[in-house]
Amino acid sequence: MTSIPYIPAYEPPATYLNIRHTVASWLLTKDHKRIAILYMISITLFFAVGGFAAVFMRLQLLTPHSTLVEAETYNKLFTLHGVIMVFFFLVPSIPVTLGNFLVPLMIGARDLAFPRINLASWYLFMAGGTLTLSAIILGGLDTGWTFYTPYSSTFSNTHVVLAIMGIFLAGFSSIFTGLNFIITIHKMRCPGMTWFRLPLFIWSTYATSIIYVLATPVLAITLTLVGLERILGIGIFDPNLGGDPILFQHLFWFYSHPAVYIMILPGMGVISELIPAFSRKQVFGYNFVAFSSLAIAILGFVVWAHHMFVAGISLYSGLVFSMLSFLVAIPSAIKVFNWTATLYKGSISLETPMLYALGFIGLFTIGGLTGLFLATLGLDMHVHDTYFVIAHFHYIMVGGAVMAYMGGIHFWWPKMTGRLYNDMWGRVAAVITFLGFNLTFFPQFILGYLGMPRRYYAYAPEFQVYNVMSTAGASILAVGYCLPLIYLLWSLRWGAKAPNNPFRATGLEWQTSSPPPTDNFAKTPLVTQEPYSYHTMEPQGV
Amino acid sequence: MESQIHKPDKIWIYLAIFVALMALLVATVAAASFDLGRANTPVALIIAVIKALLVILFFMHVRHSSRLTWVFVAAGFLWLSLLLCLTMTDYASR
Amino acid sequence: MSDLTAPIDHPPLVAHQFDDLQQQTEADTLGMWVFLGTEVLFFGGLICGYLVYRHLYFDAWRQGSEITNGFRFLGISSGAWNTAVLLTSSLTVAVAVRAAQMGSRAVLLWMLAITWVLGAAFLGIKAAEYTHEYHEGVMPGMTTFHPDEEVTAQLTKAAAADQRELGALIQRFRMYWVFYFFMTGVHAVHMLIGLGLFAFLFIQAARNRFTPQKHAPVELMGLYWHFVDLVWIFLFPLLYLVR
Numbered sequence: 001m002t003s004i005p006y007i008p009a010y011e012p013p014a015t016y017l018n019i020r021h022t023v024a025s026w027l028l029t030k031d032h033k034r035i036a037i038l039y040m041i042s043i044t045l046f047f048a049v050g051g052f053a054a055v056f057m058r059l060q061l062l063t064p065h066s067t068l069v070e071a072e073t074y075n076k077l078f079t080l081h082g083v084i085m086v087f088f089f090l091v092p093s094i095p096v097t098l099g100n101f102l103v104p105l106m107i108g109a110r111d112l113a114f115p116r117i118n119l120a121s122w123y124l125f126m127a128g129g130t131l132t133l134s135a136i137i138l139g140g141l142d143t144g145w146t147f148y149t150p151y152s153s154t155f156s157n158t159h160v161v162l163a164i165m166g167i168f169l170a171g172f173s174s175i176f177t178g179l180n181f182i183i184t185i186h187k188m189r190c191p192g193m194t195w196f197r198l199p200l201f202i203w204s205t206y207a208t209s210i211i212y213v214l215a216t217p218v219l220a221i222t223l224t225l226v227g228l229e230r231i232l233g234i235g236i237f238d239p240n241l242g243g244d245p246i247l248f249q250h251l252f253w254f255y256s257h258p259a260v261y262i263m264i265l266p267g268m269g270v271i272s273e274l275i276p277a278f279s280r281k282q283v284f285g286y287n288f289v290a291f292s293s294l295a296i297a298i299l300g301f302v303v304w305a306h307h308m309f310v311a312g313i314s315l316y317s318g319l320v321f322s323m324l325s326f327l328v329a330i331p332s333a334i335k336v337f338n339w340t341a342t343l344y345k346g347s348i349s350l351e352t353p354m355l356y357a358l359g360f361i362g363l364f365t366i367g368g369l370t371g372l373f374l375a376t377l378g379l380d381m382h383v384h385d386t387y388f389v390i391a392h393f394h395y396i397m398v399g400g401a402v403m404a405y406m407g408g409i410h411f412w413w414p415k416m417t418g419r420l421y422n423d424m425w426g427r428v429a430a431v432i433t434f435l436g437f438n439l440t441f442f443p444q445f446i447l448g449y450l451g452m453p454r455r456y457y458a459y460a461p462e463f464q465v466y467n468v469m470s471t472a473g474a475s476i477l478a479v480g481y482c483l484p485l486i487y488l489l490w491s492l493r494w495g496a497k498a499p500n501n502p503f504r505a506t507g508l509e510w511q512t513s514s515p516p517p518t519d520n521f522a523k524t525p526l527v528t529q530e531p532y533s534y535h536t537m538e539p540q541g542v
Numbered sequence: 543m544e545s546q547i548h549k550p551d552k553i554w555i556y557l558a559i560f561v562a563l564m565a566l567l568v569a570t571v572a573a574a575s576f577d578l579g580r581a582n583t584p585v586a587l588i589i590a591v592i593k594a595l596l597v598i599l600f601f602m603h604v605r606h607s608s609r610l611t612w613v614f615v616a617a618g619f620l621w622l623s624l625l626l627c628l629t630m631t632d633y634a635s636r
Numbered sequence: 637m638s639d640l641t642a643p644i645d646h647p648p649l650v651a652h653q654f655d656d657l658q659q660q661t662e663a664d665t666l667g668m669w670v671f672l673g674t675e676v677l678f679f680g681g682l683i684c685g686y687l688v689y690r691h692l693y694f695d696a697w698r699q700g701s702e703i704t705n706g707f708r709f710l711g712i713s714s715g716a717w718n719t720a721v722l723l724t725s726s727l728t729v730a731v732a733v734r735a736a737q738m739g740s741r742a743v744l745l746w747m748l749a750i751t752w753v754l755g756a757a758f759l760g761i762k763a764a765e766y767t768h769e770y771h772e773g774v775m776p777g778m779t780t781f782h783p784d785e786e787v788t789a790q791l792t793k794a795a796a797a798d799q800r801e802l803g804a805l806i807q808r809f810r811m812y813w814v815f816y817f818f819m820t821g822v823h824a825v826h827m828l829i830g831l832g833l834f835a836f837l838f839i840q841a842a843r844n845r846f847t848p849q850k851h852a853p854v855e856l857m858g859l860y861w862h863f864v865d866l867v868w869i870f871l872f873p874l875l876y877l878v879r
Contacts, residue, residue: 104653109653110652110653111652111653112653113653113654113663113667114663114667115651115653175674179667179670179671179674180667182666182670183663183666183667183670184663186610186663186666187659187662187663187666188653188654188659188663210617213670213673213674214617214618214621214673214674214677215677216674217674217675217677217678217680217681218625218677218678218680218681218684220678220681221678221679221680221681221682221822222681225681225682225685225818228818232776234776234810234814235807235810235811235814236685236811236814241807241810242693242804242807242808242810242811243811244688244689244692246632247629247684247685247688250629250632250684251681251684251685254625254629254681301621301624302624302628304628305628305632313632313636314631314632314633314635314636315635316631316635317631317632317635320628320631321628321631519652524655550734550737550738551734553731553734556727556730556731556734557727559727560723560724560726560727563723563726564720564723567716567719567720567723570872570873570877571712571713571716571877574705574873574876574877574879577879578879582877582879583873583878583879586873586877586879587873589873590869590870590872590873593723593869594866594869594870597726597862597865597866597869598862598866600730601726601727601729601730601862602858602859602862602863607665608662610666611665611666611669614666614669614670614673615669615673617673618672618673618674618676618677619676621673621676621677621680622676622677622680622683625677625680625681625684626680626683626684626687629684629687629688630687630688630691633688633691633692634691
């Protein structure tokens with residue numbers, strides 16, 4: 001027997017990913033980075049479910065009197081699409097994935113303030129998702145994502161209570177996530193990380209958290225009232241029993257309008273990171289961008305009844321809410337102007353994340369400006385509940401929030417996984433998404449203006465040409481979403497190892513290894529510089 | 543270390559606050575037994591607000607707390623008032 | 637590799653994500669305050685509904701609250717008794733927190749026990765009220781009468797010309813009870829949770845888990861208890877004293 005000399009194998013550095021491999025080490029993890037990955041997988045699945053519903057809807061609407069699905073099935077499809085996309089994809093999306101991953105890294109902390117509550121939030125979210133999905137599997141839900149009473153509370157014969165319980169749980173998941181972020185940002189910043197050195201993503205996550213914490217409980221109690229009314233028939237929202245259905249709408253939109261800013265504010269935060277990084281310039285007007293996030297969060301709470309102009313609220317109230325709604329345009333415009341000014345004379349490189357960011361600016365601007373149409377009391381009477389509204393909010397939520405989410409995923413993917421994806425495919429996917437999106441939703445502005453109402457399974461034949469365009473666009477958009485799934489997953493196995501800072505970006509998250517170790521930093525960082533100091537970096541030599 | 547962790551309050555402060563709270567309770571019950579016309583509800587609510595402030599400031603130690611705590615406490619009630627006031631713009635003007 | 641492990645000089649009693657005990661205590665306390673802010677808005681949705689219907693159906697609110705306030709022990713309404721019970725429990729909680737700060741375990745245990753008993757007494761009185769209201773026949777879903785007997789009497793006459801009008805009066809009266817039971821019910825659920833938390837605190841205190849340096853659970857659950865008391869301070873005039 002010859003003895004073989006012991007040669008120590010190469011040992012890769014310990015990262016949050018390779019430190020343990022068991023299933024339990026993932027399901028019981030308290031590491032914010034692993035929880036972010038759990039969330040990312042979960043919301044991708046929910047996005048797929050919601051997306052499939054959209055596919056069937058667009059196929060149904062290809063022809064004016066399609067027989068692909070029944071009218072009742074169509075109602076269940078748009079409800080499924082709305083409930084899943086709003087409560088289980090858009091509301092959590094950026095905060096629970098990128099936010100969870102990045103908030104401690106960006107402020108130089110080892111973890112969020114309450115890691116156990118963070119894990120519990122994920123379980124609440126999954127429990128809520130399971131309940132809501134089970135309502136859909138058991139026979140569906142046909143109230144629309146808005147659950148308007150008295151239809152939802154008295155007349156609908158579908159599984160409203162089950163779905164409501166799911167959303168209730170997901171809501172508390174949001175509340176605890178917001179609480180965690182607020183405390184973490186206040187109390188766990190590393191030495192030198194003053195408020196005005198925080199990355200703008202942190203400012204917008206903070207603003208989002210305010211909405212999570214202060215708006216979501218109202219939704220929870222409102223849905224509880226709907227559920228109780230359904231079970232006990234007590235008539236809080238039933239006009240036949242002396243109730244007022246509009247009260248439901250007030251309470252519902254007190255949450256659900258701010259929820260729109262839950263979806264878009266984190267996206268704005270991502271864009272505020274991407275634009276300076278790929279323009280190699282300090283962000284223009286840091287203070288204005290930072291405070292406009294807070295302004296949007298706060299003003300977003302005082303505009304809700306612009307969803308109810310034709311519901312029967314008083315004219316005086318309509319005027320008040322119409323005027324207040326215009327105010328939100330100011331901080332939103334401030335952001336767009338500042339991003340544009342950051343681009344001005346920057347040395348712009350059009351890598352994948354930047355393409356998504358530029359797409360965001362254009363689409364968000366269209367979505368925001370058409371929002372002003374809808375906030376105008378008189379014009380809203382004309383386009384209320386038409387495809388104009390559908391197009392408007394998809395420009396904000398898909399053109400805005402989802403584009404930003406995709407941009408952010410592409411920007412931080414090397415940091416999260418330690419792998420580089422193929423940038424050429426990334427750019428192709430970004431362009432396809434942008435083109436497909438516009439072809440899907442721009443015709444819907446025209447449809448709405450011509451008077452096609454939302455939520456119908458059939459339509460007048462003269463609308464067909466725009467509907468065909470929209471369905472064609474949706475199929476292109478689907479390709480745009482499937483491509484990243486392929487090349488990103490491919491990169492996990494075959495992608496090149498990512499350096500610590502592949503985009504030469506500022507920010508503490510780029511100073512640790514890719515992927516980071518469990519405790520994030522070898523030693524607590526010390527911040528001595530202003531944020532986004534790209535102007536002081538050496539120009540790219542190699 | 544000293545900034546947040548304050549010294550325990552004197553016990554007589556708690557007892558005094560308790561006596562004040564009980565007195566306010568008696569006051570609100572007494573006020574409700576008279577018909578004050580339109581002042582009924584404001585009187586009852588003002589007494590409730592005073593009671594609430596005593597509990598928040600003394601029993602919940604907010605008077606020793608950082609300014610941040612004051613902001614958080616105020617935010618909850620401010621947002622509640624947004625909900626109530628703006629909803630009532632509709633109902634009060636129908 | 638050593639640079640990737642947690643700092644060796646990490647202080648005891650402090651979770652790994654915090655630098656020191658002060659940071660941890662401040663974060664815990666602020667976290668509780670944010671949660672209580674959430675709770676304000678949770679009850680806020682109910683208060684908003686209450687306010688709307690009180691505005692629309694003021695007479696029904698007045699008639700309902702007369703019945704609520706009419707249930708008395710020793711000539712004092714049960715709502716006032718319950719307010720007194722809760723205010724007393726807030727005092728004992730405040731003293732309990734003080735005892736934890738000063739490290740006097742015996743006082744802490746006594747105060748926690750008294751708080752628990754007072755909380756249970758509150759729920760007992762509440763249960764007696766609910767029973768009374770059940771016998772009055774005003775539970776949601778079974779309210780078919782109106783405190784103005786003439787209204788009820790007329791309604792039973794099928795020939796009454798203004799049947800709809802009389803029915804509306806009963807519906808309004810019923811709406812008061814919906815809000816009464818729902819608001820007090822949600823509050824009672826919070827009380828039940830509070831009793832669970834204080835039982836937990838009592839066991840922990842009996843096992844000597846709290847020190848003057850580290851007693852965050854007592855402080856946090858104390859805040860929660862005071863908050864539940866605060867809610868009642870407003871529910872009492874809103875539901876019992878409508879004039």
